[in-house]
Structure formats: C-alpha cells, structure tokens
Amino acid sequence: MRIKPRLIIVCGLPGSGKTTRAKQLEKQLNAVRMCPDEWMDALNINLHEEDTRERIEALQWKLGQDLLRVGLVVIIEWGTWARVERDTLRLGARALGASVELHYLTASPDELFERIQQRGRENPPIEREAVDRWYEFFQVPTAEEMALFDEATVIEKEIKPS
8 A cells, every 4th residue: 555645835934933844744654855944054154145045956856756656754944935935846746646734824923033142153143133124025825825735743742933
C-alpha cells in the first residue's frame, strides 16, 4: 500500500511561531522540514541575503518535490508571504498527487516584534518599523484561498513560539 504524500505549508511573518509549529508537525508526522534560515545558519550565510535565500528555497522545493514523489510528508517553513508563492507550492504538490495543507500563523505587530527581540537571532537586529512594513505587505490567506487546501492536521498540544 502506497502512502499518499503530503505537503504542509507553514505561513506567517517572522515571530509568528512558524518554526515552533513546523518542528511540532515534523515530530508528530515523521516529516521532512525545509527551513532556509537553518540552512543559511549552517552555511554561515547572513539571513538578510535575499538572493541566497531564494536559491536555497529553490533547492529545498526541488528536494521537497523529490520527497513527495516517494510518498513522504514535507513541511515548507518559508513564510510564504504572497499568495502566488502558496499557489505555486500547492499546484506543484497537487501535480505530484500530494495532499496540501496550509497552516497560517499570525500575531499582532507588537507581539511579533517582542518575540523577534526575545529570540535575539537577527544581526543586525530587526527594527519595529520593519515589522510594521511586513505586516502591511503580507498577503493574509483569505477564506477563498484556504478552501483550496486540504483540512489541516489537528495538533494535539500547542507549543508557544520561542
């Protein structure tokens, strides 16, 4: 019996809890998690190098598609701020016969900024004005868009973002 592949897209702004949720799902579902920040850290690349981030995400998506082809669960933890990004992932995974879930995480700009400051990961530190710009730029998934995805996995125990 072949297991149906599944793509889980974890969507949200920095500080929204994407990594916490993705790691929780990774463990619960024995999944493969794709996180460009971790690859960039491992390669000692500045997280603000957007061209490099785009290349890493392209590599991760190629690997993710290979993993979906063999029936695995893949978690994309890129933020996917634009609907076009989410549509591309959804349609690509569906073409491979995978189910596709979207987990959208959000918080107020104040809470996002506080969480980012608490983790102290970014260098240079992210300023409050940047969070406000991101909040305005981010394309929140609509009910119409959410209806295009499969029902999300129920998470038994919520973990607060770190």
